[in-house]
Amino acid sequence: MRTSMNRSGLVVTLLCFAACGGLPVGPQPPGDAGSRDAGPPDAGDRDAGELDGGELDAGDLDAGRPDAGSEADGGVADWRFIGIPGSRCARGAQAGIGYRPGAHDELLIYLQGGGACWNTGTCQPSLQQWGPICNYGSNAPCLWDNAGGTKPLAAFVSHTDPFPADGGGAFPSELATVASSLLFSRRVENPLHDATMVFVPYCTGDLHAGDAVRTYQVKADAFSQLVARQHHFAGARNLDAYFAWLRTQHPNVQRIWFIGVSGGGYGVSLNLGRVKAAFPEADVHLLADSAPMLPSNYTAAWFNEWNIQLPQGCTDCDAGLPRTIEYTVDQHPDSRIALLAWNPDSVITPFFYAPGTTAGWAAPPYDTYRTNLAALENLYDTKSNARYFTLADQQHVMLQGYGVVQSDGGISAPYSSRDGGTTLRAWVDAWVSGTNWTSTR
16 A cells, blocks of 8 residues: 655655664564554664774684574574674774574575665765755755754664674674574574574665765754765675685585675675675575665766676676676576565665655655566566566565564464465575576566
8 A cells, every 4th residue: 555655754764764774573464564664663873882892803613503493582692793804884993794603515695784875965964965855966055854864874874883893782783683584593494594694784885885985074063063074885895805704714615695685685686796706616596685676867876976896797787787687697597596576665666766855755656666677577587597576565675574483483474475376485495495486476
C-alpha cells in the first residue's frame, strides 16, 4: 500500500535509508509497508561517542569447525572485532571487521549497508546545507531545519571513531542487527553454518567502493564559524586491507559467499572482481539484498565524488550501474549472482529518483523504479548465472525473510513468492547449492 508522506514522514524515510545497515531483528512479513521501518530505529544517527580504541592483536585465531548447537546469544560471544591497519572510516579513524572463526576453506563475507553520501549536505549536514531538503548539487546555505535535519544520509560518517580497535563503540550494536538471522547462525538449517563469518561495518558512505579524500565546510549553527572537515571515501581501499588480512588467516579458501544488504548490496556488486582477485583459487558467489543496479540521475555525481573503483578492465562502466552489473555478470560466468528486490523499494526509489526537494522526496516516482527494475530483470533473464527474487510490496531489506532465530529456539517462517510456490529460504538455499535455482517475481 502506498502511503502519503508529510515532512515528519520524510525525515523518517531519510533516516530509514541511513539505518538499513543490518537486518531487522524480528520477522517482517510482506503487507502494509506504511507502518514498517526496515532497519533498527534511528540508526542513521547512531552515536559512538568520542572513543579511544586500543590496539587489538588478532593472535592465532582458531578457525576449526564450529559447533552447530544452540546459540542462546545469537552467537555474539563467538565474534571478535579485528582492527585492520590501513583501513579508514570517514573521519579518518581506523576501521576493521567482525570475525567469527569457522571452516578454514569457506568464508561468508557480509558487507553492511547504511546509506550513501556525496556532498556537504548529505555527508556533513549542518546549517550550511542539509542534503535533499536543500538541493543535492547546491553549495548555498540552507536555513530551513527540522528534527533530524543534521543527520547525514550515511551511517557513522560524522563520528570520529565509531569502530575502535578494542571492539567497543558501535560494533556490538551493529553486530546485533544480524545476530538473530538464520543465515548467520550455526544452526544446521543454515547451509552456510560451517563458514568463517566476516562482518564488514560501514562507515565511509561510498557503497564500499570509493578511494578519495574530500574536504567539506561545516557550520554547526548560526553563530559558529565554518570548519573544514575531511571525509575519507575509503570503501574500496578498506576491502583491499580486509582481504589481505583474511588471506593471511585463510590461504587456501575454496568458497566465498559475498553477501550485502542495501548499501552493502551495492558494495558486493561493485566489488566481486576485487574479492576474486584477492582469492583467485576460490569459487565466489554473490547475493545483493535490496540493491538493484538501476540508473539514476545522480550516478555521475556519486562516481566522481567517491572516485569510485569500477571493475578492472571495464572501459564503459562509468555509463552507470546497469552496465556495471552486466559487465560483472559476463566477466564472472562461474559466479552465481543473486538479487533480492522489493517492487517498489521504499528507500531506493526516493534515493535514486526523487528530485532534491522536499516535495520530490515526499512523492517519489515509484513508476520510474518499477520500469527500471523490470529492465534489470529482463537483463538477468538473458544471463545463465544471474537470478532474482522480487516481491511486490513497498519495503526495503528482505533477508530477514530467510528466517530469524527466536528466543525459544524456533525459526520464523520465511517469505513466500507471490504465487506461494517458492519460499525465500528455499530460493537462497538453491543459490548456495546451485540446484533448481530460478528467478521468481
